[in-house]
Amino acid sequence: MPTRSLMRLTQSEGEAVPPTSPAFSSRNLLKLVEDMGDVGFWTADMRKDRVEASVGLYRILGLDPAQEMSFGIGLDLIHPDDRAAHGDQISVLRSGQPITREFRIIRPDRTKRWILHRAEVMLDPDGRPNQGMGVVFDVTGRHDSVTSMEQRHARFNALLSATAAVFWINGPDGEPLEMPQWQALTGQSHLEMSGQGWLDAIHADDRDRTAAAWSTAVSHATPYNTDYRVLCADGIYRWFNARGVPILDHDGSVREWVGVCLSVPGRNRYGFSKGASGGATYASDDGEPIVTPAQIRGARGVTGLSKDELARRARVSVSTIVRLEDATSSIKPRPDTLRVVRQVLEEAGVTFTFEPGAKPGLRET
CATH class of the missing domain: 3.30.450.20 (PAS domain)
Known part of the structure; x- marks a missing residue:
């Protein structure tokens, strides 16, 4: 026609x-x-x-x-x-x-x-x-869009390089998807790191704790934050801080996990410092007390916050709260994590006290 x-x-x-x-x-x-x-x-x-x-x-x-x-x-x-x-x-x-x-x-x-x-x-x-x-x-x-995307990608790569970070992407079930930098760091192949294979590169003394922290984060869809030693491709164990967050779909389900592993020089962040009371006290790098396990447990009791709710408000994993309240734990948490947890508890209605000659305590605000 x-x-x-x-x-x-x-x-x-x-x-x-x-x-x-x-x-x-x-x-x-x-x-x-x-x-x-x-x-x-x-x-x-x-x-x-x-x-x-x-x-x-x-x-x-x-x-x-x-x-x-x-x-x-x-x-x-x-x-x-x-x-x-x-x-x-x-x-x-x-x-x-x-x-x-x-x-x-x-x-x-x-x-x-x-x-x-x-x-x-x-x-x-x-x-x-x-x-x-x-x-x-x-x-x-x-x-212009392509150029802008390339610039963001270049900045991201430069940031990772400057911080010696390893970027990773895991599926909604926690299984590894894209971890080329992890493979380069550990020498593991994609097949070797698949499933729970990435844990094989974690020091034996840190493996169970790391697996438990990751499992808790995945099951609760809460931020993941832990430290462990990695067997690097050169045969040397090095400390890393691993942290990640779930990316949610509109219906609230987890679409994927994204995170980084940050290099942590030395071991001085692990173990407890001793307070004036002789008990375990979480302190900052300069020795200033932040909060104790007993204070965290007591503050939760006073405010009525569950471990899940405290973890949600502080944007940390439930396993992190469990470790913070365990006075026998051999792992010293990061000061910034302690400050966030303390801030959440203070906003919920408690005041922490550190008086000379007395045990660390708390009172209702």
Whole structure:
């Protein structure tokens, strides 16, 4: 069926409805397309230099529509760094070959744009290129998005490198998905680290504790935060702090886990410092007391907070709260974790006391 017949309504087969408005011309159609996006068109006699350009093309090139368009003007707008690779477009078309090119232009106002140019030619009866036609898209937005994403990726990689961090992604069930940096750190293959295989790279003395902390985080969909020694590919055990969070879908289910392993120099963060009372006291790096296991247990009793609720408010795992309340634990938690837990308990209505000569205590606010 001829294209023009598709644009006409019919009462019945073979009977056309008289048009009630002027025919919809190809010029109207091109204008409609141009008004919907950054696109322009051109046609030309390939044996000449003059080009018939649409308003959209003038807009993309930043030219005055009253200005006569030519192939030379278009080629002069190509960015100097792209001219060597894309300055042959008209020559290629005049040889009878179609083109699809993506390159930069510099408009008369000195702004830079990325454009996609697609064109082809029609041959005369003798097989020589006669008429040419093309379409030009402004694809600057797409290039800007790609560039921005590449910059964010480069910054992220630089941050990981600067902090000696290992980035990891696990599935909603806690199984490893993407851990190429872990593989590089430990020398494990993807198969070796799959399932619970990654635990094989953890020091035997830390393995059960690490597995329990991860299992608790996964089962409760709460943040994961623990420390362990990793057998690195060079055969040396090194301490790392592993922390991760669940990424939730709209229905609240876990879509995946993301996290990092941060290098921890030395072992001075492990073990207890002794307070004036002779009992175990969690202290900051400079020796200032923060809170004791007994104070945490007592504060939960006073405020009525469950371990799950305290963990949720402090954004730590339930296993972390269990360890914080265990005075016999051989693992010293990080001061920042203790401060967050203490802050949550204080906001819930208790005040912690550290009076000289007396045991650490607490009272209702």
